[in-house]
Amino acid sequence: xxxxxxxxxxxxxxxxxxxxxxxxxxxxxxxxxxxxxxxxxxxxxxxxxxxxxxxxxxxxxxxxxxxxxxxxxxxxxxxxxxxxxxxxxxxxxxxxxxxxxxxxxxxxxxxxxxxxxxxxxxxxxxxxxxxxxxxxxxxxxxxxxxxxxxxxxxxxxxxxxxxxxxxxxxxxxxxxxxxxxxxxxxxxxxxxxxxxxxxxxxxxxxxxxxxxxxxxxxxxxxxxxxxxxxxxxxxxxxxxxxxxxxxxxxxxxxxxxxxxxxxxxxxxxxxxxxxxxxxxxxxxxxxxxxxxxxxxxxxxxxxxxxxxxxxxxxxxxxxxxxxxxxxxxxxxxxxxxxxxxxxxxxxxxxxxxxxxxxxxxxxxxxxxxxxxxxxxxxxxxxxxxxxxxxxxxxxxxxxxxxxxxxxxxxxxxxxxxxxxxxxxxxxxxxxxxxxxxxxxxxxxxxxxxxxxxxxxxxxxxxxxxxxxxxxxxxxxxxxxxxxxxxx
Numbered sequence: 001x002x003x004x005x006x007x008x009x010x011x012x013x014x015x016x017x018x019x020x021x022x023x024x025x026x027x028x029x030x031x032x033x034x035x036x037x038x039x040x041x042x043x044x045x046x047x048x049x050x051x052x053x054x055x056x057x058x059x060x061x062x063x064x065x066x067x068x069x070x071x072x073x074x075x076x077x078x079x080x081x082x083x084x085x086x087x088x089x090x091x092x093x094x095x096x097x098x099x100x101x102x103x104x105x106x107x108x109x110x111x112x113x114x115x116x117x118x119x120x121x122x123x124x125x126x127x128x129x130x131x132x133x134x135x136x137x138x139x140x141x142x143x144x145x146x147x148x149x150x151x152x153x154x155x156x157x158x159x160x161x162x163x164x165x166x167x168x169x170x171x172x173x174x175x176x177x178x179x180x181x182x183x184x185x186x187x188x189x190x191x192x193x194x195x196x197x198x199x200x201x202x203x204x205x206x207x208x209x210x211x212x213x214x215x216x217x218x219x220x221x222x223x224x225x226x227x228x229x230x231x232x233x234x235x236x237x238x239x240x241x242x243x244x245x246x247x248x249x250x251x252x253x254x255x256x257x258x259x260x261x262x263x264x265x266x267x268x269x270x271x272x273x274x275x276x277x278x279x280x281x282x283x284x285x286x287x288x289x290x291x292x293x294x295x296x297x298x299x300x301x302x303x304x305x306x307x308x309x310x311x312x313x314x315x316x317x318x319x320x321x322x323x324x325x326x327x328x329x330x331x332x333x334x335x336x337x338x339x340x341x342x343x344x345x346x347x348x349x350x351x352x353x354x355x356x357x358x359x360x361x362x363x364x365x366x367x368x369x370x371x372x373x374x375x376x377x378x379x380x381x382x383x384x385x386x387x388x389x390x391x392x393x394x395x396x397x398x399x400x401x402x403x404x405x406x407x408x409x410x411x412x413x414x415x416x417x418x419x420x421x422x423x424x425x426x427x428x429x430x431x432x433x434x435x436x437x438x439x440x441x442x443x444x445x446x447x448x449x450x451x452x453x454x455x456x457x458x459x460x461x462x463x464x465x466x467x468x469x470x471x472x473x474x475x476x477x478x479x480x481x482x483x484x485x486x487x
Contacts, residue, residue: 031267061399067085302364
């Protein structure tokens with residue numbers, strides 16, 4: 001059998017993918033525990049937390065197209081276009097993360113300003129890592145199948161990184177002392193977890209940078225893009241232009257809305273399991289570990305299914321499976337007071353594992369579908385704009401995420417959640433359940449409807465890649481076709 005000349009070596013796939021381990025551990029810690037930390041531990045208003053996280057998330061989205069454009073247009077050097085931004089970013093991420101969780105206890109206004117300031121710094125550093133990092137995968141693995149493979153490596157390490165916060169929580173903070181007098185002890189545990197995450201980001205980030213350096217220097221051929229002034233208004237107008245691409249619109253909107261379900265589940269899930277199910281921190285940690293274990297185990301299944309029924313069919317199947325898991329969890333919530341707690345816990349374990357199995361597809365298929373859209377667009381216009389498009393992709397996700405987090409914060413205050421009370425009123429518990437289950441179900445149903453409109457087929461992408469490899473594009477093919485017709 002002829003060896004694929006476009007195949008990416010195993011070591012490059014591992015070195016690239018492992019960069020997501022520390023970064024996702026840090027991100028998952030923030031996504032899963034920051035809302036709980038600020039409201040339940042520090043006593044900050046849910047609305048203020050939602051505003052701060054929402055503003056930071058929106059800024060993250062706004063900065064993504066700018067950084068994507070910068071990395072596309074950067075000059076090639078020893079570190080290529082992408083790696084030089086990444087090497088600076090990992091150290092900034094590590095420092096800002098520890099300071100974020102070191103928030104001093106004070107007035108609502110002081111804590112809000114501290115939270116907002118360090119979230120904005122952290123999100124800026126995150127953008128200078130994540131946008132070039134994602135675009136680097138498309139540079140290193142231009143082949144259709146190799147893109148799926150490198151994304152599966154990245155996804156596997158990403159999910160391991162997502163599991164780590166639960167493991168750290170299990171060993172560092174096996175129990176929480178709820179109430180107004182437990183702030184210092186609980187905060188110390190979160191700071192320890194933050195320090196570990198920062199060290200992991202730096203260590204694994206350096207492995208990715210120097211493990212990909214030789215590949216970038218010897219194999220990656222960047223097209224030379226004429227340098228232009230970075231005009232934010234022009235970039236935003238470009239955003240609306242690329243959104244006219246139906247394939248891009250389906251992927252970006254479907255993924256962003258599906259991730260709203262994740263925001264509701266992770267941001268309020270800790271409240272739900274702590275105050276409604278009365279699970280211990282160790283039990284909640286185990287649930288989260290099983291959630292992401294299901295996502296890891298599912299990777300070969302979703303890769304195989306996407307080959308059989310294409311990526312669209314596999315992704316819709318995954319979203320439907322998550323919706324089933326959410327529905328079963330809702331049943332456990334309704335009957336939690338009438339069934340033994342041990343039985344409820346084991347039932348929830350099964351439900352969470354089902355959700356995790358479906359989430360596995362969400363970690364790899366949308367970005368792979370996005371790569372297909374970029375490939376078709378490159379064939380159409382003759383230019384690879386992976387970085388800029390990824391910025392627009394991230395902008396939409398962060399816009400929807402900021403809105404959902406703001407809504408979550410307002411809803412926590414609306415149901416009168418009180419961090420000083422270790423046992424919440426039944427009405428508050430009902431409100432927490434409503435926030436989680438309604439938010440997740442509506443978002444998942446909308447995402448399924450959007451992805452059902454995706455029309456790109458494997459054959460279209462393979463044809464475009466073959467033409468690009470031959471140095472052709474749609475415009476040239478059309479000109480040649482017109483010349484042949486005129487003869």
